[in-house]
Amino acid sequence: MSARPAKDQTRALFDYPPYWAECYGRAPFLPMNRAEMDELGWDSCDIIVVTGDAYVDHPSFGMAIIGRLLESHGFRVGIIAQPDWQNADAFKQLGAPNLFFGVTSGNMDSMINRYTADRKIRSDDAYTPDDIGGKRPDRSTIVYSHRCREAYQDVPIVIGGIEASLRRIAHYDYWQDKVRHSILADAKADMLVYGNGERAIVDIAHRLAAGNPIDEITDLRGTAFIVDDLPSDWIIIDSSKIDKPGRIEEPVNPYVVPQDGAAEAAGSPCQDGSGQTSEQSPAISADTSPALADLPALEMAVGSTTQVLTFMSREERQAIRQQKRNMTVLRLPSYDMVKNDKVLYAHANRVLHLETNPGNARAMVQNQGGQKLWLNPPPIPLTTEEMDYVFDQPYKRVPHPLYGKARIPAYEMIRFSINIMRGCFGGCTFCSITEHEGRVIQNRSEDSIIKEIEIIRDEVPGFTGVISDLGGPTANMYRIACKSREIEANCRLPSCVYPDICSNLDTDHSSLIKLYKRARELPGVKKVLIASGLRYDLAIKSPEYVEELVTHHVGGYLKIAPEHTERGPLDKMMKPGIGAYDQFKEMFEHFTKKAGKKQFLIPYFIAAHPGTTDSDMMNLAIWLKTNGFRADQVQNFYPSPMATATTMYHTGKNPLKRIRRDGEEVPIPKSGTQRKLHKAFLRYHDPQNWPMLRDALRSMGRNDLIGNGKQHLIPTYQPKGDQVGYQNARRKNSTPLDRKSGRGAAGVGKVIKGQILSQHTGLPPRETN
Numbered sequence: 001m002s003a004r005p006a007k008d009q010t011r012a013l014f015d016y017p018p019y020w021a022e023c024y025g026r027a028p029f030l031p032m033n034r035a036e037m038d039e040l041g042w043d044s045c046d047i048i049v050v051t052g053d054a055y056v057d058h059p060s061f062g063m064a065i066i067g068r069l070l071e072s073h074g075f076r077v078g079i080i081a082q083p084d085w086q087n088a089d090a091f092k093q094l095g096a097p098n099l100f101f102g103v104t105s106g107n108m109d110s111m112i113n114r115y116t117a118d119r120k121i122r123s124d125d126a127y128t129p130d131d132i133g134g135k136r137p138d139r140s141t142i143v144y145s146h147r148c149r150e151a152y153q154d155v156p157i158v159i160g161g162i163e164a165s166l167r168r169i170a171h172y173d174y175w176q177d178k179v180r181h182s183i184l185a186d187a188k189a190d191m192l193v194y195g196n197g198e199r200a201i202v203d204i205a206h207r208l209a210a211g212n213p214i215d216e217i218t219d220l221r222g223t224a225f226i227v228d229d230l231p232s233d234w235i236i237i238d239s240s241k242i243d244k245p246g247r248i249e250e251p252v253n254p255y256v257v258p259q260d261g262a263a264e265a266a267g268s269p270c271q272d273g274s275g276q277t278s279e280q281s282p283a284i285s286a287d288t289s290p291a292l293a294d295l296p297a298l299e300m301a302v303g304s305t306t307q308v309l310t311f312m313s314r315e316e317r318q319a320i321r322q323q324k325r326n327m328t329v330l331r332l333p334s335y336d337m338v339k340n341d342k343v344l345y346a347h348a349n350r351v352l353h354l355e356t357n358p359g360n361a362r363a364m365v366q367n368q369g370g371q372k373l374w375l376n377p378p379p380i381p382l383t384t385e386e387m388d389y390v391f392d393q394p395y396k397r398v399p400h401p402l403y404g405k406a407r408i409p410a411y412e413m414i415r416f417s418i419n420i421m422r423g424c425f426g427g428c429t430f431c432s433i434t435e436h437e438g439r440v441i442q443n444r445s446e447d448s449i450i451k452e453i454e455i456i457r458d459e460v461p462g463f464t465g466v467i468s469d470l471g472g473p474t475a476n477m478y479r480i481a482c483k484s485r486e487i488e489a490n491c492r493l494p495s496c497v498y499p500d501i502c503s504n505l506d507t508d509h510s511s512l513i514k515l516y517k518r519a520r521e522l523p524g525v526k527k528v529l530i531a532s533g534l535r536y537d538l539a540i541k542s543p544e545y546v547e548e549l550v551t552h553h554v555g556g557y558l559k560i561a562p563e564h565t566e567r568g569p570l571d572k573m574m575k576p577g578i579g580a581y582d583q584f585k586e587m588f589e590h591f592t593k594k595a596g597k598k599q600f601l602i603p604y605f606i607a608a609h610p611g612t613t614d615s616d617m618m619n620l621a622i623w624l625k626t627n628g629f630r631a632d633q634v635q636n637f638y639p640s641p642m643a644t645a646t647t648m649y650h651t652g653k654n655p656l657k658r659i660r661r662d663g664e665e666v667p668i669p670k671s672g673t674q675r676k677l678h679k680a681f682l683r684y685h686d687p688q689n690w691p692m693l694r695d696a697l698r699s700m701g702r703n704d705l706i707g708n709g710k711q712h713l714i715p716t717y718q719p720k721g722d723q724v725g726y727q728n729a730r731r732k733n734s735t736p737l738d739r740k741s742g743r744g745a746a747g748v749g750k751v752i753k754g755q756i757l758s759q760h761t762g763l764p765p766r767e768t769n
Contacts, residue, residue: 104161359489427495471532572611
């Protein structure tokens with residue numbers, strides 16, 4: 001397999017001729033067994049999607065989006081959901097697909113789905129009928145791929161989804177505490193599709209249907225595959241070392257147009273591919289501009305030779321530069337290098353994150369222990385018309401009938417919610433949305449969103465008039481973008497809002513305000529809530545948006561995520577300072593009072609994030625007590641694959657800056673004891689944490705915080721007997737559930753007088769008799 005330049009000009013998703021099997025029409029549900037295939041008149045499936053989630057025919061579930069999209073192109077798509085992976089039998093139930101197996105772990109990374117941040121096994125799985133855990137294997141993508149190969153050896157396997165996307169290069173695995181190969185190498189699949197993947201998967205299907213071998217499909221953006229050798233006509237920039245920089249691209253000489261292959265050469269534009277200078281090569285005259293047509297040729301004596309100089313426009317120079325860039329591949333440090341050298345691991349992660357903008361990203365290659373992994377640049381974002389095409393497919397918006405009356409919690413959470421956009425330009429280091437969905441916001445049209453609300457109102461069982469969310473990865477990035485497409489295409493910054501909101505970012509919320517107003521005025525819609533995370537530093541730029549949100553779209557409380565109060569961890573998270581939270585809080589309370597309502601802000605915080613010291617957590621605890629918050633649900637930092645903060649956790653280096661061996665060392669709360677201490681600071685009010693906190697405060701020289709007054713953080717006494725146990729208002733997902741009562745078996749869900757309704761005392765107590 002050899003690489004070709006990834007295509008910049010993309011074909012619209014709806015601009016393909018349909019496959020011949022479109023004559024079968026659309027399926028009410030994509031079939032999950034042979035009987036359903038027979039009812040549809042199918043003798044075989046063209047594509048089979050294997051997923052770790054239960055099949056819910058809803059646009060919030062990946063297998064439904066990909067399946068319905070491929071079906072719209074005429075392909076017959078079958079679903080194998082949560083198969084028994086102990087042998088290959090379950091992978092044969094639909095027969096061999098004519099084109100390929102599409103394999104995904106589901107909407108979540110299978111390891112995050114199965115284990116808590118403390119590596120404890122969860123007892124539940126929100127994407128499984130009746131919330132039962134253990135219905136998918138660890139590292140599902142790898143296991144499913146092996147079983148597909150065992151079932152049908154010659155059928156191509158394409159892996160994708162969040163698990164494959166975030167493990168596309170050598171990566172640190174928190175659960176094994178080691179660096180693993182790219183998931184493509186471990187799964188032994190034919191191709192990896194990263195990102196949301198619609199463009200690539202549609203193109204792959206049509207090319208395979210046309211008879212193209214999968215090992216010849218190497219020019220698709222958003223794909224990765226194994227190559228035998230690096231192409232000889234590409235510029236290879238060696239970025240496998242940090243002690244010396246790789247090749248720096250020289251500026252294009254505005255007076256010379258290189259000859260043929262010279263534009264692709266690794267050296268000066270005055271060199272050709274053989275290393276000859278322009279003195280040794282014939283010059284090219286490109287005086288095609290009318291403005292220069294009558295000018296005599298400029299000659300410059302160089303020794304005994306003459307060089308013809310050609311004046312070029314800015315556009316011509318950019319075209320040459322882009323041609324070179326399209327034929328450039330970055331060589332990352334190999335798997336063996338990043339496995340054994342944490343500094344090189346941090347460097348590789350930094351390079352990867354710098355190559356995420358589709359407008360300027362280059363191909364990358366990484367040796368995987370004898371195999372060469374080639375990654376094409378990220379996919380071109382979908383247009384609004386394409387987003388509408390994806391979300392306007394005939395989804396049933398309910399689980400497959402085979403599940404009967406079984407509950408699927410993930411579906412129940414989103415069945416009345418609507419995704420209005422994709423992507424995030426926030427760049428928070430603990431999150432991998434940018435590396436999966438991209439930082440360019442992809443928006444649906446207002447009409448498409450309103451149409452979906454009407455479908456939910458008219459067709460989805462159990463609708464009571466409340467839309468639970470109009471959002472996406474972030475609630476208020478809808479139609480927010482860079483003011484200049486050219487600047488956007490050339491930008492290499494990891495965030496548009498850190499350390500401050502970029503001056504080139506258009507923060508106009510008027511489109512979102514208009515959408516909210518139109519949605520809440522629909523007949524039969526009583527309330528439209530906003531439950532997605534709010535980027536409050538953006539929101540304060542539009543008081544009109546905050547007023548609309550607070551007056552009409554908050555159901556008693558609004559969740560936002562300042563994550564911390566101290567500058568040290570906030571800088572490692574790439575989050576705004578607590579001052580932005582204070583500004584938003586002031587606006588929230590003003591408009592709440594103006595609307596005559598009682599509403600509350602619920603801030604979320606992370607414990608044990610890289611860059612956090614014990615003093616930082618102590619100061620956060622003091623802030624919480626001063627402001628009257630008593631956090632109930634607390635999350636320790638979870639090192640997820642590919643996140644920048646995970647690289648900090650593993651290496652102790654800061655990949656937000658250029659990596660040096662003698663560079664900044666990031667404090668990492670890695671030990672179990674320190675992680676427990678940081679979590680205890682967030683729950684300073686829990687008597688079970690007081691002994692640990694007293695010891696920590698004494699060792700920090702802060703005895704002044706121990707006492708029984710309001711100014712103290714921890715009391716001197718310890719409750720006795722039944723008063724010691726602190727009861728969490730939320731059932732932990734590692735707590736067995738009493739199926740009859742719906743409460744934790746240990747009585748965690750029991751309501752007691754004065755208990756708050758959510759995770760913070762910012763909410764009023766529940767009234768009890």
